[in-house]
Amino acid sequence: MSNIEDNIPLFISITNCSDANTAKHYLDMCNNDLNQSIQLFFDTSNGINDDYTAPMTFNTEVLNDFTDEPDVFIPEVQYGGVGGYYEDLRDDDESSLDFEVSDDYNSSDQSDDSDVVEVDYNGNFITKETHEEKLKRMFSKPMDLIFNKGYDITSLKLHAKRRNKWILINIQDTNNFECMKLNRDIWSDPIIKCIIKEKFLFNQFDKTERAGREYLFLYPLNEKVPGIVRKKPTRIINDGVVRDEFGDRLELPVIGIIDPITGALMECWNGGIQDKIEFINELNRFVDHFDNNNPDAIMISDESSNEQAEEEQENKIEEPIHEEMDEEDEHKSVFNKIEPREHEEPSSSVPSTRIQFRMFNNGKRIIKKVSMNDKVRDLFAFCKFDAENFPEGSYFELHLDGSNLIEHIDKTIDEMNLKMSSLTVEFIE
Template identity: 30%
Template sequence: MDAAIAQMVAFTDATPDRARQYLQVTDGDVEQAVSLFFESGGVDLGGPAPVVTESSTTAVGSGNARDPISIDDEEDVPVTRSTIPAAGMEDDEAMARRLQEEMYGGAGEEEVIRAPIARQAETLAGPGASDYYGGSSLDDAVQERLQAFSNRRGARRAPGIFNQQPTSRIWQEGAADRSALAESTGGASETNSRAQHLARLFAPNWGLMFNGSWDDARDEGKAEKKWLIVNIQNEKVFDCQVLNRDIWNNPSIVETVTENFLFLQYSKDDPRADQYCQYYFHNSEVEDEYPHVAIVDPRTGEQVKLWSRKIPNAGEFLMQLHEFLDRYSLDNTARNPVAKRKSEAKKEKPLDMLTEEEQMERALQASMAGQGSLKVPDEDPDELTRSVGDLKGKDVAMVETEQTQTNGSAAPSLWAQIPSDKPHEEPPANAAETTRIQIRHPEGRIVRRFALKDKVQRIFEYLKASPIEGREGIEFDVVAMGTNLMNVRDQTIEEAGLKNASVMVEFSES
């Protein structure tokens, strides 16, 4: 190490401490350290470097007490978060955040002024244009020009560790292949072992991602009865990269998403994201609105759930996904929650409805504060369905009233036929014959043990015999993964797939 420091000091005129920092980043490679020093302007890479004695020096990439990550440049070692010590993870995240800000700019940095658009000659098409285009139809020529314009407009930033681009090899082989990873990052992952490690750690989950357009996703979602879950990425926002590491590569989340959703992840500059941003994400240019994850109904195109600005940790996010699946269903006979209150977001009046004074005031605010700050923050549509008073209960009451008026008397509902004098008695604990079921309701949650051979109706009997406080005598449904358990009440808990399940109690009250 001392010899390498001496060589770098001779080449760059850097101080020995500064040279040590660059050599540690490049795993002792003098040539790479010198190149990195001149490219970065010789900036300080993180304060004084630790002193390394000869007795503690080991081979590059072998791992030691100061550098717990051991990665062999010649081997293709899959790296996951669970295989990295906590201290190493903190160091990696700090370095990743710094590198991301250097590559793409932080949230508070000024936009780099791009070079002027090069001059170009355009030809206006008119009568007789078919002859000008060599006999091809005018429509084909126009489509060709529009495609060229779209390609120029959709030109994205160069690939990198935090802006990995999809390639045919990645869709086929996955990010575990080292050469495919290098192609996706434009060679950035091959700089050194640490860069390769970070590239894998923050790589998108290509295997989970739907490879197609927005319209194709809607068509497949309707055919497969799967919701669309959309993630719009901004390479300048580090929390977007954290989603790839913590959320989209979490095994439990991957399993849930694969079974119930089609996952679409677009960069905000991707032309495929234009249609989505136009209809759902009007604030896509405002960095404070990221991260952005939403669930869309493929049948109607309605955005029914939104996570914006702050995404919960993996465990809470998974629980919210299951809660969503309990409350919503793509079954045409299911009753999905509807909005019970108006949006609290303050919407601006259209420009043509403003007075001259109001137009002047808005223009002044836009010039002083910046147009992005005037945009109304997006609001979670699912939150508008949560309030006192259930419209679904009102609809049920109206239907029952109409049946009574038509038939003269109303037939007892299925819920009314459930006995209310059979309190629950938990069976003895036996992993082979019993299971615990989590029962969630508006007031909280309950966990009870049932026998696998018990009928699903036992859940209804328990809730009716021991009603939730303040909900006595109110009709309810019990839903699991979008299925109303009243329809399978004669099946056993094991047959209905309720082993270790979580169910949701929905009250039908006016």
């Protein structure tokens, strides 16, 4: 059995941990179990060092420099709890109330706050957040808006055509604070959420991801802005910064609306959103413009017309969509035939590698050591056996740079060049 000193270089090579003492600390805690120590490293809050950048995380130094929060609406109701709401019992013109005090009341008694808990207006317990947790929540990726089947532009087009929706894409730069402001101020706004969920399929990619690079290649920042519903500013800003005709900085973040049928860029915003109200108005103008001028647009006015609208939509689905649906069914059929199999690490004499499985829904990471001669089918079998992380009966896909590995089920790890790779696990409902 290898000792801790032998495992430290392996630990560092997988986790990008630059400190040998930190590596030794994690190995000590896990009794020199390399797999468990790596898992613990990624699961703990302090387990990612400055050199390691997980997808769509942000520079904490930039976050700590920002202390202001967006305006918070404070309701007028001052009293409430699990039982409901009630108003102040005292009239506005009363300055005091009379209370009967029993003889055994001791004014020196002090209340014990140890059992006092806070609840919100819905009666849910409030958990106090640390500063770090608060920042993480405020600037986190808008998972409730993201269409999780749209892992690249091509898949977004297919699904958007089927649902008769536009595509809305946001490309981010993790080191740019304007990108973080979008998550905090724009994608968290309830009105914007409502518009997007009704009319768009949305996804957010980092500029380093395959889908992000593809977007910037197809729709360069210096390309002319369509300006279908946007209004040009009356005053030109001359601050030495390169801007487009709408006064936007030619830099990330960028937001684009894409036609799922033609692939044309219909509208875009560069450099972030400075006026949230105007952005809401522009989204509404875009939706109204095409709903009113597009004869093929499906307008659902009430519940009674749902069936008719769905029938019209099905009649409009093109042949490639049917092919895509058949492909999905074929993938599920292959997936269902794979039997769960317990994972056993290969011996030291067998060429092997470690593969990281990153859960798309919660960011959790699992690392497994596999033989280079194992097949992609074996990866699915190992995951299926892990009921704790892959619930029984769930259907999931393994992606690498936008490629669905179920399509290469009989190729080996070596043939697919998966050595030391990080696979994205996407659960499909």
